Amino acid sequence: MAAFGVLAMVLSVCFVVEGKYIVYNTSAGVVPGKINVHLVPHTHDDVGWLKTVDQYYVGSNNSIQGACVQNVLDSLIPALLADKNRKFIYVEQAFFQRWWRQQSDEMKETVKMLVSSGQLEFINGGMCMHDEAAAHYIDMIDQTTLGHWYIKRDFNVTPRIGWQIDPFGHSAVQAYLLGAEVGFDALYFARIDYQDRAKRSAEKKLEVIWQGSKSHGSSSQIFTGAFYAGNYEPPTDFYYEVNDDSPIVQDDIELFDYNVQERVDAFVAAAYFQANVTGTNHIMWTMGTDFKYQYAHTWFRNMDKLIHYVNQDGRVSALYSSPSIYTDVKHALDESWPPKLDDYFPYADRIDGYWTGYFTSRPTSKGFIRELSGYYLAARQLEFFRGRNKSGPTTDSLADALAIVQHHDAVSGTAKQHVADDYAKRLSIGYEECPLLNISYCPATEVDLSVGKKIVVLVYNPLGWKRTSVVRIPVINKNLSVSDSTGKLILSQLLPIVNASLSMRKFYASAYTGESPSSVAKYWLAFTAVVPPLGFSTYVISSGQSSVSTKFVPNSFDTGGIEVGQGNLKLIYSGNDGKLMKYINGRNSVNVSLEQSYSYYVGSTDELQASGAYIFRPNGTHTIQSEEKIPLTVFRGPLYDEVHQRFSSWVYQTTRVYKEKEHAEVEFTVGPISIDDGNGKEIVTKLKTMIGNNKTFYTDSNGRDFLERIRDYRADWDLQVNQPIAGNYYPINLGIYIKDESTEMSVLVDRSVGGSSIIDGEVEIMLHRRLLHDDGRGVDEALNETVCALDTCTGLTVQGKYYLRLDQLGEGSKWRRSFGQEIYSPFLLAFSEQDDKWTNFPTPTFSAMDPSYSLPDNVAIITLQELQDSAVLLRLAHLYEVGEDKDLSSLATVELKRVFPHRKINKIKEMSLSANQERAEMERKRLSWKVEGSDTGHRSDSRGALVDPVKLVVELAPMEVRTFILDLDSDIVQYSTR
């Protein structure tokens, strides 16, 4: 035996342990008294960015970015089914709906079960996670509503949480309108200014009660959490995507590199770190990031183990959670939270890293989106009047395209060029008629009328007020007359199309349609259309001699100055150098010096921080003026005067002063921005007055509330100024104004731009950007938009308008609000060509409303949409803030019976803003929070009263938006036989 004892030594080889199937305990809930780590599994799926939305969905074009949302959703369902404690949130309905469409009925039932059990929760729930700087509030509402409807339709649930984790700064409108008003109990995001975040971290004030509306008061409050790390990712080394290189949890003792204690220690350390900057002992870990969970199992496998072993360890508690659960737990603690007013703009992620360039990036895209936004509002009205198509074309495709382009890399201008092209393609599919009208190309009107044709022009007014405005149409004939639907000739005016416009028109038509226009419009035909509210008028253009040719006035450079304008407003240009000198309104005695100029900032090429699609980092500013004198041409006519100026070879400007209006309309043509000197440039126009605005200016929030901005100042912290220009830029969607004790100057815009008041008395807005370097925020392309056609590629030219008006102090808001609404909802034109003998107007003019009724000046219909059969969605918006105007910041009323005189309103339900639940239910459910320094969490508010279902009169308090679903008799015959 001893010999075998020796042999036993020889045989001292290793042993094999039987393997074991481990069942992880993932059932942990909140543990009072401990730090509770809420693991929130999520994916952030950009609705287009480096790849198009469809490429992201199907997972093509992976050489640009490995991302496939289909994988995420395909793999998620079995992962959730594998353990009922696992949870997931899904956000972007644009993707979810693509996936849902492709699923079997069986799968749909499974997903419904997961949603119903709360394992899968939809949050935010719009079609995309919209941008908060460059998006218009009506678009934000529409895209959120669309997503919320899908969720309601398919799952009968309403999202509870705002989840704007990626957008680059956060707007007041997001907080109160797209937050509180859609019934959200909380709003979470990642990106706030780095200085702000540092202070809030130190003070444990990352989580606040945000009151985004002055007008709505405490009823607009929403619990808001900014993530401690400035991103929406897991702590370092807790990433578990396929091929991620975080250490996985290796808990098989039979394999090498067992590391459970090490991972638990790392987990606890990360939890302590975060708890140290977070109020209460509940912290949220955002377990995911862009396009993660392509194989969801890999995340859940590791999170299962972490929850199991961390809870075994016991130092902290770990649980599967969701933002809803996290919010409820925070709420149940009954703590008071710090208050927050205003917004979170502008956003800098680090020194010199101001994300204020994207306010203007891709200005033509921004313009196209805004144009179609107004178009979509009108198109839905028309669709409602006509009755929605049961089969065939509807506005749904345009709805979908517009929803997608609200994404925070779409309207923001921060997607790659091919993705921007994809967005444009989606939009143009929904916009068929005269798509190139904006560059003077409109085949339907460019008919040779000398051979006995007539053009019937239908002019639709989507506003609730009667409206009189000049309409301009490109034509090829000189001798034309315009008559109204009664056959009466009306005043019209013919203006030449300047050569620069004609060549641009030729180039862009070729670039976008692949063919040159067959006929060449040479003139603008202008006439004044008068259109009833929610209605149309028709006009006929035929050959004749009635149009008044505009009179060309040669330059007269003398010291006397050149006066332009034949109504109340006069603009005085220097006879010396052609520059604007004065703005005079004869009616209200405004008479001020006013200079206007163009400048450019040179985009920084600093390798640590260049100016790019996101970032504005100027490196010097230069005035644009090719010569001493600005060539100036003035055209005068009975409807309006027009001033043509050439600031440089790539900056043209046309200023129109309408006889019947008191503002100036400035149409700029900027581009191709010269890069011959090797410099990227960011073009601004500056308006200089003597107004003593004392560093203060006002910009709107998504086209709605105006917020006070103070140069080099933030209300929430002591600003360290490192970018005195970029750091004072704010997004503008409606307008910007400055004021002093006597005067205010307002500038309204036709699209999203960035702007500021860098020097007292001045306002500047950025119109175009062309940059040669990437700014290092991921898009990995220089924002150097080019257009190729006719064997040439050249920088993109942008053509747009802004509107300028000076008022006596306190008088500006009426114009800003009412005319602002007209900018958003211009006349909608339709054309038909008829032969000479045609005279029949079955419906020459039309108004949906009672002919004697008009909406009050402070109310707009921002949605009128047939849902199905008799159900109609109606949104009414009060256009004024509390205290904004002495007359119009008051309770307004809308008589629905007179809005819909021909249809019986059987039923009216007031809904949440996204119309996915009744308002009463929303208000009942919504959490109230205690605010530090405030007596109670009780909500105070000024709101319109509940609507009496018999009287059907809607009251609207300042800034109130009310959403209704009406049940109407579907009697559309009323309209068509009238």
Place this chain on the structure above:
Amino acid sequence: MAAFGVLAMVLSVCFVVEGKYIVYNTSAGVVPGKINVHLVPHTHDDVGWLKTVDQYYVGSNNSIQGACVQNVLDSLIPALLADKNRKFIYVEQAFFQRWWRQQSDEMKETVKMLVSSGQLEFINGGMCMHDEAAAHYIDMIDQTTLGHWYIKRDFNVTPRIGWQIDPFGHSAVQAYLLGAEVGFDALYFARIDYQDRAKRSAEKKLEVIWQGSKSHGSSSQIFTGAFYAGNYEPPTDFYYEVNDDSPIVQDDIELFDYNVQERVDAFVAAAYFQANVTGTNHIMWTMGTDFKYQYAHTWFRNMDKLIHYVNQDGRVSALYSSPSIYTDVKHALDESWPPKLDDYFPYADRIDGYWTGYFTSRPTSKGFIRELSGYYLAARQLEFFRGRNKSGPTTDSLADALAIVQHHDAVSGTAKQHVADDYAKRLSIGYEECPLLNISYCPATEVDLSVGKKIVVLVYNPLGWKRTSVVRIPVINKNLSVSDSTGKLILSQLLPIVNASLSMRKFYASAYTGESPSSVAKYWLAFTAVVPPLGFSTYVISSGQSSVSTKFVPNSFDTGGIEVGQGNLKLIYSGNDGKLMKYINGRNSVNVSLEQSYSYYVGSTDELQASGAYIFRPNGTHTIQSEEKIPLTVFRGPLYDEVHQRFSSWVYQTTRVYKEKEHAEVEFTVGPISIDDGNGKEIVTKLKTMIGNNKTFYTDSNGRDFLERIRDYRADWDLQVNQPIAGNYYPINLGIYIKDESTEMSVLVDRSVGGSSIIDGEVEIMLHRRLLHDDGRGVDEALNETVCALDTCTGLTVQGKYYLRLDQLGEGSKWRRSFGQEIYSPFLLAFSEQDDKWTNFPTPTFSAMDPSYSLPDNVAIITLQELQDSAVLLRLAHLYEVGEDKDLSSLATVELKRVFPHRKINKIKEMSLSANQERAEMERKRLSWKVEGSDTGHRSDSRGALVDPVKLVVELAPMEVRTFILDLDSDIVQYSTR
């Protein structure tokens, strides 16, 4: 209405189509008359390469390589369940077993169902896809057997297909022994010489009938397919891993970029291309590659669509298939296939790209593996004698480690350094006693015996013959005596350990154990052990004066020469320069000039192709000899003479001539290879004779058959010689020999090396490699092995042996085969320390066999292993090829009753080589193939007869390996009480 007609134009927006859930038709089978594309979903999972086997399994260390086998298997099961037409093959049991251990019973049942239905098929089925150049056939059998057993145990199936898709060249032993003899119906791989592949492609001869054994004749034939593209990947643009950038099949018409026709066209084009180089109209697409299917769904989703749409298209047929199905279809066509003999070595993937460096790469690893291979064989014998532990240590861990290191990036030396370290760690866990004996460090014997201790040395002989060999043990005392188990003093000899060895011992002991040896051995104590077959003898070492000190003979550089050796063999060294001059065997009149030298090749650093872990690309050759004269020291003693030579500061050599042996034993110490000149170097030793071998030499296949090699020639094609050295290198595991009409020279090795005969009369073998560049084949590290200890890092030193003998023509094989077996299975030593008074030998000597019995000289027991209770695995191998030796290439017999005299053999079952099925069943099932130019597919063979269960005598024909499972009475008392 007309107005609404106009409005309808306005509303010409896009339409929305309802989505549909698509069910793909994947049920297609073979379609006669069409090109049939067999889609074979697979993953190739290296059992260690850039990451360790466990890192690959759990998916850690992903920064090196994104790879997680757990994901593959986790995701595979639901993907197969989702569609019963989907198929998958899995290969590497090392990974599968790791996964299987962790699964729930429920999952195991599911997987069993999938295996049973054929959806999941195990092919190849060893623990790894072993290397075919550097692996020993016994290791190949063991690792394959282990995998096959797991598959048999868990699923009751036997793999049918050899799948050596990645190894870098293919051996004859693979084809016949690990192919035909394990019952495989086909063998597939990717890597054959690029010139060979070009010719075979042109002639549609990529698929052949390979007859790998001369001795076994046509019974060793196997259908063998080399993949047309030289890799095991899908055609270009048909990769579907998560984030792969091949175009996915986008078949949703409601999304942009619909591409079904484009993908179908690409599929058809790729199929035509492959069909053009393939015999018959069946082609196989290997749908996968390294570590793919981490989310299996992504592959199957796209393959489902391809099968669906390609079959709709109809030009070619596409189907889910497997190598088994493909093989059966090919077989059913009843075609004749071209024959192939010999092997597929060496492998070049392109000009100058000869994968012949890895034959030697990491020589210490190769040595360690070979050492443990022999150890494992012996350990299992001992385990069998003792009775397998029911709990506690068994040989299983060593079995597992040895299986893993047979992987084609393990024993090949082509893994990253940290992975090589992991392999060594796994091996050393199974090798506990005296692990550093090979570098003269063995604490158990290094006891100070002057204080009254004794060392009992147990010497075990794993061979079936009685054996007499000199044993050497490091000791610290000078005055020692050795006695046998009867107490009789026996002759012993003491040799000094040279200083170079001592310092190396100190350095390596520190590097590997972290501590310096506490005592310092100064001497080798040598004595002759005589051990019965399958048995042991014991010897006792105590203090005393009996050892004969070896006599140091000073150099005498004179013209007369220095004669070494006191038996039949004499080596004559030049008295002038110390070089070997002559080899004289007094018994058989061999008397030949013989020179021996060391040289190095400079590793090419050509950026297109450097020499590296895989590739041997020399750039010039240099003889190593630091001075004119080689310092030479001779030690003479009664057991053997020893010659010490110093060829340079980093090449030492000890040559031993044993009195009772007729070969020279050369122990080389090479390293740290100097890189002071900036060059990587590959060290060879050359043996130069006057033998006129006419370009011809012989190297073994995995330690078994010798294959004829002809310099600058390939039997299968006209070789274009671009690397006249590297292109003539072949793997050597047993030995290499050359011969002419009168003489043969054989060199046997102790591990895998590369070697050749580059000049007639010469043999060279490569001993060590140190290179400073990566060779671009993926490992991405230079093969620059270093060892760090005692605050120094230095190049690795290798110590090893080769054995040299010259014979009259026809006499060499006896030595090569019998002594070769002794090299593989050296005496196994075990030690115990006893006090001075100990005298008790309860089992002083032992043989498992009948004392009067011995195995015939041409048979070895290559496996004797207790499986469970009474079941024992026995493998007997005939060691000679047909015609190799005039006496021993004959039918041999083994009397099992005398091998197991103490145990009753109740039952004997002859098994397939991997013992996973009965041999008769295997032979019945195995497919026969028709060979071009051959009359029939009928198998001719010379084999031993079926074993009579009463007589229990096993016949073995030349090269035959027979595998049995014996049922033995479990009477182990027989051994221990004897």
